Amino acid sequence: MASSIKGVVDTLGAIFEVAVDDQVVGRNPVKAESVKPPAPARKKVVPWTLGQVAAMAAALGELYGPMVFLSAGCAHRPGELFGVAVEDLDFLGRMVHVNRQVRLIGRRLVSSPPKRGKTRTVPLPESLGLRLSAHIAQHPPVEVTLPWVEKGKPGSDLVTVELLFSGPNGAALHRNTFNHTWRVSFERAGIVASPARGERRKSHREPGCHVLWHTAASAWRGTGVDIRTIAEYLGHADPGLRSGHTHT
Secondary structure (H helix, E strand, O other): OHHHHHHHHHHHHHHHHHHHHOOOOOOOHHHOOOOOOOOOOOEEEOOOOHHHHHHHHHHHOOOOHHHHHHHHHHOOOHHHHHHOEHHHEEOOOOEEEEOOEEEEEOOEEEEEOOHHHOOEEEEOOHHHHHHHHHHHHHOOOEEEEEEEEEOOEEEEEEEEEEEOOEOOOOOEOOHHHHHHHHHHHHHHHOOOOOOOOOOOOOOOOOOOOOHHHHHHHHHHHHOOOOHHHHHHHHOOOOOOOOOOEEEO
16 A cells, blocks of 8 residues: 555655664665655545435534535535625525635634635525525524634734624634534434445544535536536636545
């Protein structure tokens, strides 16, 4: 495997470094430009079934459950889920505008453009629109003010939006806190993910929220959406769908 070979190369390189220091050899051949360890194989992500999506949404509860359907239906990344606001939803036109994400810089929560700095517009399925409308009626959006990122740091400009999903104290969701909620809910949901082709089943597999992003891509491909359009919906710079993972 590529990862095993890389481990051997790294160990061999460390041995040669010691040999160079001890003047046993003149140089470390592992550092030569011609030596290129194989890149680690991309991890295969198996999209969830509708049943698994529903199970995870139920486990998260009525406060956060709709986030699962939103990500699986519109390909929101975790930070983009934290940043989705009422103004981003066009129920009449059945579209969702992905305009921002909430993320951490140091220990501060900030608003920033979506990944790669590209806003995008994604179709909103009718069933998802009804689900989000019901959520808004039951849990009114919370007005949250956060600094907008400038040059990679929290800037002086403040942005106020009505977030669909917020923490129990009315603040924007914190990545670390939500990750814990996700893990607990995943255990409660009892989801057993199918192994990717050629991969052994793992009994304690715990996909992160990013699996839903892949689920949306898989669903669009299944309905015949062309690859370039899917790339636009996912927020990719090109239609290659390169994200460090592969779809199956």
